[in-house]
Amino acid sequence: MRRREEMTFLERIYIVEVVKGVLITFTRLIRNLSLHILQLFGFAKKSKASQSIQYPNDRRDYPERFRGRHRLTLHDNGSVKCTSCFLCATACPAKCIYIEPAEHPDKNVEKFPQRYEIDTLLCIYCGYCVEACPVDAIRMDTGIHPEVYEADPRMYIEDKETLMDRSKELVKIGKNKVYEKHMEKMQKLERFEV
Numbered sequence: 001m002r003r004r005e006e007m008t009f010l011e012r013i014y015i016v017e018v019v020k021g022v023l024i025t026f027t028r029l030i031r032n033l034s035l036h037i038l039q040l041f042g043f044a045k046k047s048k049a050s051q052s053i054q055y056p057n058d059r060r061d062y063p064e065r066f067r068g069r070h071r072l073t074l075h076d077n078g079s080v081k082c083t084s085c086f087l088c089a090t091a092c093p094a095k096c097i098y099i100e101p102a103e104h105p106d107k108n109v110e111k112f113p114q115r116y117e118i119d120t121l122l123c124i125y126c127g128y129c130v131e132a133c134p135v136d137a138i139r140m141d142t143g144i145h146p147e148v149y150e151a152d153p154r155m156y157i158e159d160k161e162t163l164m165d166r167s168k169e170l171v172k173i174g175k176n177k178v179y180e181k182h183m184e185k186m187q188k189l190e191r192f193e194v
């Protein structure tokens with residue numbers, strides 16, 4: 001960006017620049033609108049009608065380090081790895097992790113979360129909980145972004161079972177399929193089928 005004193009007279013009075021801006025916007029509007037209409041009738045399919053991603057119909061591949069929805073990791077026997085140490089809840093700036101610890105029946109394991117919940121409506125997806133966990137019990141590597149629910153705040157609370165099931169699903173069908181399923185659900189939501 002140039003400083004005011006470096007601008008020409010025409011640039012300083014803004015009118016020419018404003019007209020240029022309006023022309024660019026208007027040209028793009030007409031172009032994109034025409035392409036969208038043509039594509040509705042099956043023409044010009046190969047031309048990109050707009051720069052924006054037509055979510056949820058267009059797929060956008062997220063980078064490996066994308067912080068997606070949480071999951072609680074599991075031992076080989078399917079039990080939860082979390083030891084209810086509260087480090088994630090302490091580190092969480094949004095205070096949206098709720099843990100209720102309980103004595104584990106196995107004497108070698110000190111504690112386990114009887115209840116573990118994340119209020120995803122409050123969560124800011126910072127990843128501090130993942131960083132804080134000393135036993136790699138919580139991850140955000142699911143590759144899927146937050147859910148869209150009805151206007152009921154309780155729907156956004158993800159409980160222990162949901163978070164554990166996400167780990168199971170990831171192992172069972174793989175990250176790619178998990179993402180595809182998520183997108184299919186979003187497309188149905190948009191068509192009011194869910």
Ligand code: SF4
Pocket residue numbers: 088091092093094095096097118122123124125126127128129130
């Ligand atoms: S991602 Fe951040 S805000 Fe969300 S639960 Fe973890 S620590 Fe809390």
Ligand code: SF4
Pocket residue numbers: 081082083084085086087088089099132133134135136137138
């Ligand atoms: S997820 Fe990790 S940091 Fe959080 S309570 Fe369980 S073991 Fe502790």
